[in-house]
Amino acid sequence: MTTTAPTTVPAGTGRGPALLAVDGLTVRFRLRDAVVHAVSDLSLDLHPGELLAVVGESGCGKSVLAHALLGLLPRNATVTGRARLHPAAGEPVDLIAVGERHLARQVRGRAIGLVPQSPATALTPVRTGRRLLEETLRAHGHPRRAAADAAERVAADVGLHPVDLDRYPHELSGGMAQRLATALALAPDPPLLLADEPTTGLDRPLVDHTLDLLRRRCDTGAAVLLITHDLAAARRVADTVAVMYASRIVEHRPTPDLFDHPGHPYTAGLLDALPDRAFTPVPGHPPMLTDLPAGCAFTPRCPRTTDACHTTPRLAADGGGRLACHHPLTPGAPA
Amino acid sequence: MTTTVDDPTGPPDSAAVTPTGLAAHQITVHFGRQRVLDRVDLHIAPGETVGLRGPSGSGKSTLARVLALLHAPDSGRVALDGRPVGGVRYRVPAAVRTRVAILFQSPRAASDPRLSLADLIAAPLRATGTPTAETTARTAELADLVGLTSDLLTRRPHAVSDGQLQRACLARALAHRPDHLLCDEATAMLDASTQAHVAAVVTDYQRRHSAGVLLITHDPALLARWATRVVDLPGAAVDPPARPPTR
Numbered sequence: 001m002t003t004t005a006p007t008t009v010p011a012g013t014g015r016g017p018a019l020l021a022v023d024g025l026t027v028r029f030r031l032r033d034a035v036v037h038a039v040s041d042l043s044l045d046l047h048p049g050e051l052l053a054v055v056g057e058s059g060c061g062k063s064v065l066a067h068a069l070l071g072l073l074p075r076n077a078t079v080t081g082r083a084r085l086h087p088a089a090g091e092p093v094d095l096i097a098v099g100e101r102h103l104a105r106q107v108r109g110r111a112i113g114l115v116p117q118s119p120a121t122a123l124t125p126v127r128t129g130r131r132l133l134e135e136t137l138r139a140h141g142h143p144r145r146a147a148a149d150a151a152e153r154v155a156a157d158v159g160l161h162p163v164d165l166d167r168y169p170h171e172l173s174g175g176m177a178q179r180l181a182t183a184l185a186l187a188p189d190p191p192l193l194l195a196d197e198p199t200t201g202l203d204r205p206l207v208d209h210t211l212d213l214l215r216r217r218c219d220t221g222a223a224v225l226l227i228t229h230d231l232a233a234a235r236r237v238a239d240t241v242a243v244m245y246a247s248r249i250v251e252h253r254p255t256p257d258l259f260d261h262p263g264h265p266y267t268a269g270l271l272d273a274l275p276d277r278a279f280t281p282v283p284g285h286p287p288m289l290t291d292l293p294a295g296c297a298f299t300p301r302c303p304r305t306t307d308a309c310h311t312t313p314r315l316a317a318d319g320g321g322r323l324a325c326h327h328p329l330t331p332g333a334p335a
Numbered sequence: 336m337t338t339t340v341d342d343p344t345g346p347p348d349s350a351a352v353t354p355t356g357l358a359a360h361q362i363t364v365h366f367g368r369q370r371v372l373d374r375v376d377l378h379i380a381p382g383e384t385v386g387l388r389g390p391s392g393s394g395k396s397t398l399a400r401v402l403a404l405l406h407a408p409d410s411g412r413v414a415l416d417g418r419p420v421g422g423v424r425y426r427v428p429a430a431v432r433t434r435v436a437i438l439f440q441s442p443r444a445a446s447d448p449r450l451s452l453a454d455l456i457a458a459p460l461r462a463t464g465t466p467t468a469e470t471t472a473r474t475a476e477l478a479d480l481v482g483l484t485s486d487l488l489t490r491r492p493h494a495v496s497d498g499q500l501q502r503a504c505l506a507r508a509l510a511h512r513p514d515h516l517l518c519d520e521a522t523a524m525l526d527a528s529t530q531a532h533v534a535a536v537v538t539d540y541q542r543r544h545s546a547g548v549l550l551i552t553h554d555p556a557l558l559a560r561w562a563t564r565v566v567d568l569p570g571a572a573v574d575p576p577a578r579p580p581t582r
Contacts, residue, residue, distance in 0.1 A: 059496030
């Protein structure tokens with residue numbers, strides 16, 4: 001595995017070693033007659049206690065990032081770069097280089113929990129919630145006796161009533177199924193949680209409940225990578241927000257800064273699309289990931305485009321964050 | 336909400352309270368023992384956007400399905416411009432059905448994976464026997480309206496993003512130029528830019544055709560921005576039913 005241009009700027013502010021350090025992660029899918037550029041040269045650090053939200057339009061590569069970290073990509077994917085996980089105890093592992101066997105035994109569920117996008121398809125239909133939870137807990141070393149109690153405790157933590165635990169997944173409403181899937185991810189108490197659109201289809205109170213749950217995990221020392229299209233959700237709980245556009249991170253900064261002073265024209269456009277702001281879409285359409293323009297992929301939609309934009313901008317330090325733009329909006333930023 | 340009807344048991348008649356628009360009168364729906372809607376009234380006038388709000392399980396989607404003539408209520412009736420809709424075993428004539436369109440939350444669940452986006456958009460036209468040439472022209476026009484480029488039209492649902500697929504579903508919903516469009520959390524899965532785009536297309540269509548829109552959403556910001564008035568569906572009636580009375 002080789003990295004392409006390594007990015008030197010760390011996202012964190014030196015709070016000790018990162019739990020997850022992704023460096024130059026690149027994912028390509030080979031199709032019959034095309035190559036999908038799903039993730040390009042992506043670098044980020046995630047520290048214990050940090051909640052990082054990755055936001056972007058649908059189809060920009062957000063979910064692929066989560067699946068790449070867990071080794072869950074289909075066979076036609078090529079992954080390069082590094083993603084080093086530093087567990088509190090034990091050796092650091094490179095999630096990209098390490099084999100399936102290690103991922104299955106040591107990483108998935110144990111070191112990295114996944115809150116899936118669609119609980120309906122993530123839950124075994126022939127087991128009740130209680131059995132799913134107890135199985136998970138036992139697989140992670142709880143003795144049989146303790147598992148029953150622990151299952152109820154974890155369920156209560158996510159707001160599931162013990163009565164609902166005795167139901168089968170199809171008997172649960174979407175919100176309850178989502179809470180069960182969240183409970184399953186939290187049960188082994190993994191130091192890193194990947195939440196892939198965990199709030200899709202939930203009503204507002206449940207969205208808030210799920211987000212607050214993730215936030216509390218962070219406050220007790222876990223790290224969370226929240227993948228979402230919902231800017232309001234990111235704003236509610238995230239410490240930092242990374243904006244992805246056409247397979248790349250184009251901007252990454254502390255949440256209040258990003259919402260108040262976006263540096264990238266795309267971030268600004270995305271914020272302007274919010275119903276409580278201008279409610280106007282970003283003009284044009286996102287490019288196909290099979291056919292990205294040379295240079296900055298936002299060029300065709302960007303009001304600030306010049307000739308300089310035909311070379312790909314580097315994701316460089318900017319204020320308290322990182323930015324990849326030749327003509328940023330923030331005054332005083334290095335051009 | 337509410338346009339109340341004085342005599343809920345009375346026969347359907349054209350002298351209902353609301354002469355134009357889409358109206359639900361005293362709709363009651365049960366699923367098994369569970370009562371999902373209990374004598375609900377709702378009226379959507381031409382050109383207005385009615386926001387529908389309520390907790391999970393309060394029957395918002397069921398009400399939308401009833402209004403879209405996809406689900407026959409256990410009692411109560413739906414009226415279009417004052418005329419009750421229905422028929423023998425709820426077989427609604429196409430001429431009536433095409434006047435109300437619905438857009439669902441998940442475009443993936445609402446589209447046939449075997450059809451290209453062009454065929455998806457053309458499906459309602461073909462279903463009513465529109466001539467081929469006209470179907471082709473109208474499909475192109477609709478794709479243009481929702482901002483789908485021609486290279487996307489040959490793809491199937493698995494090869495496009497949620498946002499692109501939802502736009503195709505919107506084009507399909509507008510194929511017959513409906514008088515009413517029901518959006519059931521239609522933008523909940525979409526990113527902010529696509530949501531604003533879908534909203535802009537719907538509002539533009541609404542203005543030109545004076546169409547009524549029902550907007551079901553959990554997003555208070557979206558309701559505040561888009562709905563001309565907001566109706567609350569109380570969730571109280573749908574609390575888990577008590578055990579059936581035993582005697």
